[in-house]
Amino acid sequence: MAMTKPHWQAEKEEIIKQGDNYHIKPRGLNIVWGNDERYWKIPAKRTEDPAEPPAELVQVSWLEVTGSVDELKPGKGYDLTFEVGLAGDAFGWKDIQVFLMAKVGKKGRYKWTRVKLDQDRNNERVTIPDNQKLSIDVPADTRDTTLHFGLYEVWSGKWKGGLKIYNAKVTATA
Template sequence: MNKLLLQKYWVDKNSNNCFTVYARDLLITWGGDGRYWRWNTVEDGDDRIDAAELLDACWLEVHGKFETAYLSPGTLYEVVFVVKLNAKEYGWEEPVEITLETPAGDKHTRKVDLMQKQRGKWVEIPAGEFRASPEQYGYMIFSLRQLSGQWKKGFVIKGAEIRPKTNK
C-alpha cells in the first residue's frame, strides 16, 4: 500500500520546480474535528492523497506556507487552491477571501464568489502570483477563508499548487 502524500514535487517542460501542498499539510481550522471535517482518500494522478471535506461549520479558514528557496529563481509563479463544491452544498452566498503574502512582505488579497464555480468538479482558485528571487528567500503564506458566521457545507479542498504562471 502506498503512503499518503503531504506534498508533491515535479519539474515542468521548462525545467522549473513545481509543487503541490496537499490538504494534510495545510492548517485547517477544526480540521481534526470529525464534527466539522471529514478526510477522504482521493486519487491525484498516480498518487493517493487525503482531501478535506467541510461537513458543517460557520467558519472556514485554511492556511499554508511554503519555503521559496525551492522555487526556480526568476520564474513568475502562481499559487492556486484546488477545491470542489459538492452538489449538496449550502452557505456560500458570501465570497471567500484568498490571500498570498510573499517573503518580501507583498500581500495580495482578493474575494472569490464560489456560487459561480461548477459543482462536483475540481476547480482552481488563484491566490496570486509572484516572481521567485534569490534575494527574497523565505516563506510565502497563502490562505482561503470565509468568516461570515453563516453555516456552510460541501466544500472540499485537495490542496494548493505552486507552479509557473502561464498565459492561458
C-alpha cells in the same frame, strides 16, 4: 479520553515538489477545526492511490485553510491555485466570497483575490481563481523565500458546508 488539538496540522510529506512547482495534498494544509470530525473530514493517507480524496467541510462559520512552501527562487514568479468543489448538499455559499491570500516571507505583504463559489456547479472540480491568477513575485534580494498562503472566509459569520478541497498548487511562471 485523551485531548487532541482541534486544528489539523500540515504534514510536510504531503507537499510534493516537482522542479519549481509544488502540489499540496489536503493533508499538507493547515485546516482550522480540521481535527474535529464535527467540522471536517480529512482523507486517510494514500501512498499508492493516484486519486486524491478531498478534505471535506462538514460545517464551519470560520473557514481558514493555510499552507506554506519553502525555497522559492528569488527573482521568479509563482501562481497560486486551489482545486475545489461543492458537494450536492453544499450550503451557505450564496452571496459569499472566499479570499485567496499569499505573501513571500513572514514580513511580506499579502496579495489577495476574491472568489465566488458557484453552487450551481455542485459536484464539479474547479480551479480557483478561475478568471484571474493570484501571481506572487519573489523579490530578487529576499532571504526569506517561504510562500505563506491561504483560503479564507471568516468575515460573514455564516455557517457553510459541503466544500471539497482536492489540492493547492504553486506553479512557477515562465
